[in-house]
Amino acid sequence: MTHAADAPRFYHFAAAFGAGGLLSLMVLFNGTLAAYGSLFFASWVPHLTGSVAALALLLFLRPKRAATVRPPLWTYLGGVSGALTVMLTSATMNTALALSGTIALGLAGQVLFSLFADIRGLFGLPQKMPGTRDYLSLALITAGSLIIIFFGGAA
Amino acid sequence: MIGFAALAVLAGVLVGLSRQINGRLALSTSAMESSFWNHLIGLIFITLAAMAFGGLFAGEPAASPWWAYLGGPVGVIFIAAGSWLIARIGAAQTAMLIIAGQMISGVVLDIILGAPGNPLARSIGVALILAGMWVTRPTRNRD
Numbered sequence: 001m002t003h004a005a006d007a008p009r010f011y012h013f014a015a016a017f018g019a020g021g022l023l024s025l026m027v028l029f030n031g032t033l034a035a036y037g038s039l040f041f042a043s044w045v046p047h048l049t050g051s052v053a054a055l056a057l058l059l060f061l062r063p064k065r066a067a068t069v070r071p072p073l074w075t076y077l078g079g080v081s082g083a084l085t086v087m088l089t090s091a092t093m094n095t096a097l098a099l100s101g102t103i104a105l106g107l108a109g110q111v112l113f114s115l116f117a118d119i120r121g122l123f124g125l126p127q128k129m130p131g132t133r134d135y136l137s138l139a140l141i142t143a144g145s146l147i148i149i150f151f152g153g154a155a
Numbered sequence: 156m157i158g159f160a161a162l163a164v165l166a167g168v169l170v171g172l173s174r175q176i177n178g179r180l181a182l183s184t185s186a187m188e189s190s191f192w193n194h195l196i197g198l199i200f201i202t203l204a205a206m207a208f209g210g211l212f213a214g215e216p217a218a219s220p221w222w223a224y225l226g227g228p229v230g231v232i233f234i235a236a237g238s239w240l241i242a243r244i245g246a247a248q249t250a251m252l253i254i255a256g257q258m259i260s261g262v263v264l265d266i267i268l269g270a271p272g273n274p275l276a277r278s279i280g281v282a283l284i285l286a287g288m289w290v291t292r293p294t295r296n297r298d
Contacts, residue, residue, distance in 0.1 A: 020256020029226035037216030047198035049227030054191035063185035071183035078176035079197030088166040109167025114246035144283030151276035
């Protein structure tokens with residue numbers, strides 16, 4: 001991959017920010033399921049209904065395949081990693097870490113991995129060297145998130 | 156405790172790993188197809204795990220409100236968006252902007268749902284996040 005990722009355009013910006021909003025809704029919906037059923041159930045249901053919804057959208061939208069060559073088999077395994085995440089967070093949430101510690105440490109893991117992934121161009125995605133602005137933005141967003149996680153909850 | 160902390164960090168790493176792999180699949184197929192495979196393979200994996208450990212239908216799942224079942228379709232759009240974005244703006248930008256959106260919408264949701272919270276800490280946190288977004292705001296001919 002020679003083409004480095006660009007600085008985000010406005011629609012990228014809006015899409016990513018909007019996706020974060022969707023994530024909040026998912027946490028609310030799936031968390032409510034977990035309050036009534038098991039943790040497995042709270043992850044199993046959205047994966048089941050999500051599979052059906054994605055299949056329906058695929059049949060309806062019929063998006064073009066970007067390449068005629070079949071991608072490597074390991075590229076189909078992203079869902080395993082995602083499903084494992086749910087089980088891990090469910091396990092740590094009930095320890096002394098609680099929800100805030102689980103979220104904060106998960107955030108740290110995600111940020112560090114994504115920086116490493118960009119720098120190395122992991123798994124065949126474009127390589128991207130983070131600049132000063134990226135690190136500054138990252139520090140500000142992380143600091144703001146930690147303040148909300150640890151101090152924003154209790155009155 | 157250290158062990159659980161490591162697991163919590165690992166959970167975050169797995170979020171990034173999943174997005175990276177799904178993004179690569181989307182490069183060869185499409186964002187929506189990568190979201191479909193993410194959900195189907197995840198479903199198979201969870202089903203096997205639930206069969207091994209048992210207790211999938213424990214509790215009173217039928218008693219949960221109908222809207223709690225909407226997480227799946229929302230997740231389809233969320234995963235597709237991540238797969239589409241990561242190849243275009245990079246993993247770090249994608250992660251940071253999603254986190255920013257999650258935190259700020261989380262505060263808004265908490266206020267709407269009337270969850271108790273510290274207004275000062277919430278305001279400072281949101282302000283810092285907005286400042287972080289401002290730093291990487293889209294502009295032409297930058298750098």
